[in-house]
Amino acid sequence: TFETLASDFYDFESALSDQEKEAVAKLRAWLESEVRPIIGDYWERAEFPKQIVKPLADLGVLSYAWDETKPFENSALFRGFLAVELARVDASVGTFVGVQNGLATGSISICGSKEQREEWIPKLAAGEVIGAFGLTEPLSGSDSAQGLRTTAKRDGDSWVLNGQKRWIGNATFSDITIIWAKDVEDGQVKGFIVPTSTPGYEATKIEGKISLRAVQNADITLTDVVVPESLRLQNANSFKDTAKVLRATRADVAWAAVGTAIGAYEAAVKYSQERIQFGKPIASHQLIQDLLVKSLGNITASIAMVKRVSEMQEAGTLRDEHAALAKAFCTSRMRETVAWCREALGGNGIVLDYQAARYFADAEALYSYEGTREMNTLIVGRAITGKAAFV
Numbered sequence: 216t217f218e219t220l221a222s223d224f225y226d227f228e229s230a231l232s233d234q235e236k237e238a239v240a241k242l243r244a245w246l247e248s249e250v251r252p253i254i255g256d257y258w259e260r261a262e263f264p265k266q267i268v269k270p271l272a273d274l275g276v277l278s279y280a281w282d283e284t285k286p287f288e289n290s291a292l293f294r295g296f297l298a299v300e301l302a303r304v305d306a307s308v309g310t311f312v313g314v315q316n317g318l319a320t321g322s323i324s325i326c327g328s329k330e331q332r333e334e335w336i337p338k339l340a341a342g343e344v345i346g347a348f349g350l351t352e353p354l355s356g357s358d359s360a361q362g363l364r365t366t367a368k369r370d371g372d373s374w375v376l377n378g379q380k381r382w383i384g385n386a387t388f389s390d391i392t393i394i395w396a397k398d399v400e401d402g403q404v405k406g407f408i409v410p411t412s413t414p415g416y417e418a419t420k421i422e423g424k425i426s427l428r429a430v431q432n433a434d435i436t437l438t439d440v441v442v443p444e445s446l447r448l449q450n451a452n453s454f455k456d457t458a459k460v461l462r463a464t465r466a467d468v469a470w471a472a473v474g475t476a477i478g479a480y481e482a483a484v485k486y487s488q489e490r491i492q493f494g495k496p497i498a499s500h501q502l503i504q505d506l507l508v509k510s511l512g513n514i515t516a517s518i519a520m521v522k523r524v525s526e527m528q529e530a531g532t533l534r535d536e537h538a539a540l541a542k543a544f545c546t547s548r549m550r551e552t553v554a555w556c557r558e559a560l561g562g563n564g565i566v567l568d569y570q571a572a573r574y575f576a577d578a579e580a581l582y583s584y585e586g587t588r589e590m591n592t593l594i595v596g597r598a599i600t601g602k603a604a605f606v
C-alpha cells in the first residue's frame with residue numbers, strides 16, 4: 216500500500232492517481248528489498264548490478280513514458296516521482312534508468328521515424344536492448360552544440376562515422392549507442408542508432424570515479440563505423456533536435472536531484488534519532504534540527520519547482536530555459552542538502568555503511584552532467600536578457 220514519504224512534507228504525492236500510487240509503492244518496496252541492501256557494495260566495487268535490469272523493466276519503469284509501451288495512462292508528475300524513488304535509494308540506478316529511458320529511448324521517441332520507434336522502443340522498454348547516448352567528446356563538453364568533432368559521411372545507402380566520445384553512461388554494456396555526429400556535407404548534427412557490435416566501435420570503461428561509481432561510463436572510439444541510412448534518426452536534422460531530448464532529460468535530472476537529496480535527508484533523520492551524544496539523541500540538539508530543517512526546505516522547494524515543470528511538460532509549454540533553471544536550481548539545492556546531511560552524521564557521514572556518504576559523493580556527478588550549473592545558468596541568462604553569453 217502507498218504511503219506518502221515523510222520527506223514529501225507538503226504531500227505533493229497526493230496529486231497522483233490511485234493507479235500511479237500503487238505503481239510507486241511497488242517500485243519503492245522492490246528498491247528497498249532488492250537494491251538498497253546490495254548497492255553500497257556495488258558502488259564500492261564500481262560495478263553495475265546488471266541483474267536488476269529485468270526486474271526494473273518488469274516493474275514498468277522503462278515503459279511508462281512511451282505511447283508504444285505504456286501499460287496505463289500516466290502523468291509526467293508520476294514519472295517524476297518514479298525518478299525520486301530510484302534516486303532516493305541510489306543515484307547510479309537512477310542514472311542507469313535516466314540513460315536507458317530518457318536519453319536513449321527518448322532520442323528514438325523524439326527524433327526517430329514511426330518505424331524506428333516501433334522497432335526499438337518496445338525492446339528498450341523490456342530491457343532486452345540496453346541503450347546509451349553519445350554526445351560528449353574528449354574535446355567537447357559544454358560546447359557540444361557547436362564543438363562536436365565526430366563526423367558522419369554519407370556513402371550511398373550508408374554513413375561512415377569517425378571520432379571519439381567520452382563519459383557515455385551504460386556504454387560498457389550497451390547494445391546500441393545513439394551517436395551524435397556532424398554531417399561533413401551540411402555541417403549539421405545528426406543522430407545514429409549504432410549497434411555496438413559494429414566493426415570499428417570500441418568502448419572502454421572510465422576508471423577511478425568518485426561519484427556514481429555503480430553506473431558505468433565509457434570512452435568510445437569510432438573508426439570507420441558503417442551505419443545504414445535506416446539507422447539514422449530520421450527527425451534529427453540539427454542540434455535543435457538533440458536539444459529537444461536534453462530539455463526532457465534535464466527535467467528528469469532535476470527530479471533525480473530531489474530523490475538524491477531525500478536519500479541523504481532520510482539517512483540523516485534516522486541517524487540523528489539513534490546517535491546519542493551529551494546523554495541524548497543528537498536529534499534533540501538545536502543545531503542538528505537546523506541541518507534537517509534546512510534540508511527539508513530545499514527538498515520541498517525543489518519538489519514544488521519540478522512539479523510545475525512536469526505540468527508544463529504535459530501542457531507542451533516547457534521551454535529550454537525552464538528545464539535549465541530547474542536543473543541548475545534543484546542540483547544546487549541537492550548539493551547543499553547532501554553536505555548538510557552528511558555533516559549530521561559526523562565521521563560516519565563519510566562511511567558507505569551509513570548511506571549519507573554515497574549520496575554526498577553521487578551528487579557531484581548529477582550537478583555536472585546534462586549541462587553543468589554554469590551552462591544551464593547561461594541558458595536561463597540568455598532567455599531573460601536576450602543576450603547569449605556563451606557563443
Ligand code: FAD
Nearest residue numbers: 348349350351356357382383384580584585586587589605
Ligand atoms: P567542460 O565543458 O570542459 O567544462 C569545464 C568547466 O567549465 C565547467 O565548470 C563548465 O561549466 C565551465 N564552462 C565551460 N564553458 C563555459 C562558459 N561558456 N561559461 C562559463 N563556464 C563554462 N555525456 C553524454 O553524452 N552521455 C552520457 O551518458 C553522459 N553521462 C555522464 C555521466 C557522468 C557521471 C558525467 C560526469 C558526465 C556525463 N556526460 C555524458 C558528460 C557531461 O554531460 C559533461 O561532463 C558536461 O556536459 C560537462 O562537460 P565537460 O565535462 O567536458 O566540462
